[in-house]
Amino acid sequence: MAYLVFFFIFFFVFLFLLRKLRYGRLRLPPGNLGLPFIGETLQMISAYKTDNPEPFLDQRVNRYGSVFTSHVFGEPTVFSTDPETNRFILTNDKLFECSYPGSISNLLGKHSLLLMKGSLHKKMHSLTMSFANSSIIKDHLLYDIDRLIRLNIDSWSDRILLMEEAKKITFELTVKQLMSFDPDEWTESLRKEYMLVIEGFFTIPFPLLSPTYRRAIKARTKVAEALTVVVRNRRKEFETKEEKKNDMLGALLASGEQFSDEEIVDFMLALLVAGYETTSTIMTLAIKFLNETPLALAQLKEEHEQIRARSEPGAALEWTDYKSMAFSQCVVNETLRVANIIGAIFRRTTTDIDIKGYTIPKGWKVIASFRAVHLNPEYFKDARTFNPWRWQSNNNSEAVATPGNVFTPFGGGPRLCPGYELARVVLSVFLHRFVTRFSWVPAEEDKLVFFPTTRTQKRYPIILKRREESRSNMGFGITAETERRKES
Template sequence: MRVIEGFFCIPNPILSITYRRAIQARKRVAEALSLVVRERRMERERGITKNDMLAALFESDGDGSGIGFSDDEIVDFLVSLLVAGYDTTSTTITLAVKFLTDTPLALAQLKQEHDEIWAKKTASVSLEWEDYKSMPFTQCVINETLRVSNIISGVFRRTMTDVDIKGYTIPKGSKVFTSLRAVHLDQENFKDARVFNPWRWQKPLDSSNFMPFGGGPRRCPGHELARVALSVFLHHLVTRFSWEPAEEDKLVFFPTTRTQKRYPIIVQRRSCVKTR
């Protein structure tokens, strides 16, 4: 979280305590990952190989030289992956739980959808791709969570040519911050834009106004994986447990979207639940 907070402050460790803490946090994470990378390199030299992402990075040819990625390059990639894929997904899960708790009708419909999926399976059978594709209301909940919360508030771009927008010209080479939050919470794009309403996604909407994972060739490559992770989590949560807030909490949107107290809840196992 501290690394992400450093993205939205003055990039000067002297003027900004937040930025200084972000740099220190990034350094600690990088040191821990460097240790893992060095240990794995030593294992490879002893002939011990594994079939995972880190092994693929060792074998990859980063620039066409035949040398592959250096340890520093691999660590930088892993840090980026953790920042982009871990904290964003876990925060979205937290916000989805809060929105559902605050919207009992949505929670009830979500439970019904997943109870029907679970009822068709035996205790020893895990979720399969067909189950994931049979969660239409779950996707509505995920879409609405992403729209209202805007985990990624915007994206940075550089104009490759002069761009004309509503009579204003953005010169070639300009640095632009595209505010996804401004699009998602615009009343012209979504009726009652600040209200959590997953049912709005049950009818066709203009997809050009919804871009939680960015767009174009630089669209987040993990967008579908994130949806699957959210769907699987919600399935196990609503079919196995019930919960209630442990204390009052609220959303904050700066420097990133999150709950002020990380939304603590009191969890109880649901009665009449199959054992897995």
Template sequence: MAVFLYSLLFVVFSTTLFFFLRSSRCRRLRLPPGNLGLPFIGETLQLISAYKTENPEPFIDERVNRFGPIFTTHVFGEPTVFSADPETNRFILQNEGKLFECSYPASISNLLGRHSLLLMKGGLHKRMHSLTMSFANSSIIKDHLLVDIDRLIRLNLDSWSGRVFLMEEAKKITFELTVKQLMSFDPGEWTESLRKEYVLVIEGFFTVALPLFSGTYRRAIKARTKVAEALSLIVRQRRKGSEAGERKNDMLEALLAGDDGFSDEQIVDFLLALLVAGYETTSTIMTLAVKFLTETPLALAQLKEEHDQIRARKSETAALEWSDYKSMPFTQCVVYETLRVANIISGIFRRAMTDINIKGYTIPKGWKVFASFRAVHLDHDHFKDARTFNPWRWQSNSGATSTGNVFTPFGGGPRLCPGYELARVILSVFLHQLVTQFSWVPAEDDKLVFFPTTRTQKRYPINVQRRNVTKLCKD
């Protein structure tokens, strides 16, 4: 008993001394202004509750007004410097691996796996990032992927009638496309079963990484185990086939044939994380593009006109070609504006590898930083009427200033999202098929939720009615 008490006292004393020394050191540095909130909890609860409101950036808005675009807070168990400043964000992105290293909350790290692309560092990350981009560049999309994208989107839309939950349908489309790209699987019972587990995995992001205290996180861990087991089986089967000379043109084949000699566990983590990325982000962009267009009738009418002209040049069943995609200028304006307003990647977490001086402040070694892309995209100083959906601003860049520096929907630097071009193509093809095949009205009011990921509260239900495609092609 005495040993236990002495041990307990030692732990308490050591912890107190650690925090005292750290706080004393921090007081000597010129930290960004802010508030660390309650002990241990910090301002995590304020962050979570704020993003469940209709305002897309309430947590940052309030603190920027009080402290300026760079401020200190304490979230997810760690002191964190938030940046709503584009120059600081660019500095963070450009100094990846030099002054900052990738660092995410434990819940994300545990659910994605330590071999996921998001958590890789150094040379391995560089090689795997390059490999991923090689399967999603313009040439590959043009020569191979566009056919599958068009076919799978058509296949899903063929079943639409009456009331449709758009976000749910978009998630099915993007999951099927990602599974096809990564593992050459066509839609079926297995892919749908796997997708349902993914829903639970994603719900575990940004929760407390303690199964005892969080039922959501506990369910996410169980779902992650099921997903890993299913992918492990596929990897083992494909490895045997590859050794026997069977080859497929997909990401899994490239991982099995690579010189790095990846283990099954490494491949599973890598595939699991890429499925999350392709499934969650692109489907949300698709849903919100439709929501914003529906609320902006003039933009929807101009988009329909552009796609009706494309469809009029083709037969009813003809697939979209690369030349069709390149003849969608207003569609690209819609894509850019959706990315700006929706901000699927709200920002990035990094950890300071050394004391870093920036903008007159010091970010202490070991502290987290969060570069907020959303805060910049929604700043009226950078975009005129920033919180209004206005695709025409991209026709002449009249609604933005120095867009190259302030518009970062896919991040930047060495960790630029490798699927940025693929996401734009998927959204463009989806919008083409949607507006040429259907007219629709919202089934009921639906509000946006911005935490843990941007989504609609009710999965954005719409009532669809099929257009006369044969007449459209003759006009």
């Protein structure tokens, strides 16, 4: 037994010295690689199991600076909390390739937009952005967004789990935009399987070791089979020149590219991820933050009551209505900034890279943290406070002078989220319908937090009270206290 202990000690010391010799010639960013294999993984995991994981980054930034070295999940990793460095990483796709956990890569499929590279990624990214631009949203998508949101909230009881309902809304919206299907038994069955796929994203990617991952793989197969049937039927319709549907699948088939069924299925499955989990979480957190900020809620309600007053009760939203939601966009920006649903991006260096006077070796993992920038008081005053008024240009807010690389809720560069504008519209329409139809209170002690490791376990139960929708319902004026808050 003593020999075995001695062997392990000797082995670890040998690896430690070998690593120092290997990286000693390079000027690495300052930091601590920790023990071989383990590194600082346990410290990072323990921080992210709490309601406030920031100390893992904060402590190291205070000690080493905004770019530092660590060793997590078995790999040497450079963390960046610096806006300029983050922008450099975002805009240099050839130097920094995507590198995500094996569980995510396997479940999304090798042809997903997240994992594509080079000219194929550029082509598919451009196609997706062209389908989700403001013109398409205005002419084709807004009506269905409004209709499906209203269809869902009309079915709500007096007590709901808001996160669950938001996920149902975003899934139905995404299916409609991808394949033109309205909600029915088939879409609901697909959603249940898809939820199992999502659960497997942050698990050990070995079926024998993880029952959750094993279920996710089986569900992924079922989802892929269902989507393959849809793709083949639509391909037949396209080839026989039947009526064309104005959706993402139609755009793929009409693009002139000879995509295989597998490529289209992987691509659509990944877009379901993009439209489902992130948007629904933002919708839920917007309501949570507004509930905690009564002055913002009052001003938002007044804005939307004024919009309702310009049309008949129950009328569909028009594009001009959306464009008049000035304060709503402040709420959207602030929710995106504080919540940080896309908190960071994961990349791997393709060559040795010199940056900020340091060298990041080829093959190292790089994590660019947007959350650390968004919650840094150097860039946003009272950064951890929900304050939508900071985005109002007439208040001399700090946001007016904020450079583009400081506020990056949708990433940036060639991998900018192609649905960023669509997500803003969906959230704005949801807020409109929610605040004009309901008043609400949390159904129990509010423990919903907005960090990745815990938020998926929280469903935010709330008790609803329906409000009369009428032209005269204008009882949410901006108080003098609100005006003082806006001016300060």
